[in-house]
Amino acid sequence: MKVCYLISAVSSDNTGRGGHYESLKILAESIYENGLDVEIVSLGDIFPPTFGNTSVKVRFIQFKKSDSLIQYIKKVADEIYDISPNVIHSFDNKSYFFARLANVKIKCKLVLTKPGGPNPKLFFPRCNDLIVFSQENFAFFKSRSRYKDVNVHYLPNRAKKILCDDLRIREIKELYDISGKVILRIARICDSYKESFIQLINLVNGLNDQGFSCTAVIIGFIQDQHVYDEIIALDCKYLRVVTEERYTKNASALIDLCDYFLGTGRGVFEAALLNKLVFTTISSSRYPVIIDEDNIDELQHNNFSPRSILKNRTEASSKEFLSSVIQILSDEIKLNEKRKYILSVAKQRFDISSVMDSYMEIYLNCFPFKRNLIFDIILNSLVVLKVYALLKLSKNKKAKA
Template identity: 35%
Template structure:
């Protein structure tokens, strides 16, 4: 196997601990077994997830205006033979500029989220995590000459931090409950719907006679959301927001019996053979995932945009009751969850696909107008960050 030089790029701001940072860290770690790999973090903060990854990495401050200085620092450590692969739109802006100067082969990964409603850059090599995105870009004339690669998000098995799990169990007296539900996400308006559905699941299970606790685990990004959510909640709903638990939240998944998951979080919970729920577009309860509806959820990368069949929504409440009324049914669901992890979510399958892709990349085209539009997109998206950074300096 030819050993390639691959440089990954990602843009970071705030705590920089979202799922796509973990996806990149894991992908780079495994690609480094076969190729020369480096990660360059652009933006305002050096993501601790990338720093902690067993791969060479570098931070370059970039705010959209200091283009020359950022390019100068990056060019000092790469050459025209390196493949440049961005894991978000903002990092891809710098990658496009580097291609113009050095002639590199380049690629972009759209890690998830809804289909773009506004500007999305021209790109010849585009990696997509979901069938939803693949179907969308396949019919857009702008990408007729592009290569689209469907490489779903992947994860790997990992070690549970039993000390933290016991801490949480003792802190919330979880041994007094029949079932524990877990939702791991940033506490913000973006994930409010999934949190609300988790609360409804908790309420429904309790109403049906199953004494259930719910843990919402994640960083608080919008205090107004958590204040609103806490109104009139029972004592058996717990918010866990300390960095000790949120920094690597997957380590405590086994504190729960049931997990309401999205994207990468769904896959990580399946690795621990949990009962899995996905957010439903049509109902106030999350959907219990089984063999009958797995494909629908997988097509949308287990996002909050899944549209389930009407009969599945009707049957969902009965299926939930079976979880705690028939022990063998819950055991079967948990077993199937682990099967999905091994068949669909393991990282090794993705590594093989990336290796094939890098050998077959198309040359990107020069489009000055689109590059300017890309820069405007970056500037507009970063106005809020500029304001917050300026306030810090004033203080």
């Protein structure tokens, strides 16, 4: 069986960076290691950096300034015909549109993943087999009559144990004068994660004020300059912000820089599998929370998103909260209990090896593409048309500047 993984990275829509690219890479590598023929195809004008370091074959079908959308559709279709897959597994609704068109000729099976994020407010394509990472998304699609014929599979986001890069970790410690206890946040510096950065700064300031010495480190590509400027303007003396590409590329290999990790989405599992104490962000809170047996099920509902809400949580005073955190961080027995718990859950629920059989079953049993969804394909095309039209407009403006 041959599986083609399809994903988009278009500069008018995103940066080619983010957890879903890493999720696709880890899934493709694991499927390849389980004996299937695998190829990743990246669409758009950006080559996602994470695909530069993988054992799986990758094709980058670049959208060039001279391309019309019709020309590009033909270019993508020709490449997919050349691959001749049994299954095309798309990781966003734009790449799924290209899969649908190419499949008119090759007639293979189609699978679509919605890799986290909030429930769709407007259009999301219909398909035969849809994989979602969160209980939030699963409940949404199962409750909508529009998707009553869709096989919705809930397979939480998965990770595998990271091999850490000791050389780059030593470099960062020397360059940024980092010593002692470290709380690490790895994320794109953008509006979506702004609240998590603010919570991290509040936490490190509070812990140091209460006598627990530690340093906060943010490692991330600057996507929204104004967010970076706001973080720097807070002038936190306990904070280091690392933005060089040498460190933001494959940044998960730097998790061993820290003692404690502030994670969202797949970062939670990656840190847990490295036996770190893991904090996560919750909505409308001054501080992040430690993930433990009391809150993990509720946090998992939203795939450990910054949108998560703990309904029965009573907000303690800052002093009470910080004291409770320090009690854990200062007590090796309590600290080990927390780490041991999240590690065991990560192995059970979030290790990629635990769902290989499920993916294999989906690929074997999913259905070929339905052809009676013409209106849905038209709506899907409008999403793609908007993104690529904005890209063409942007490129033309740059050429005239």
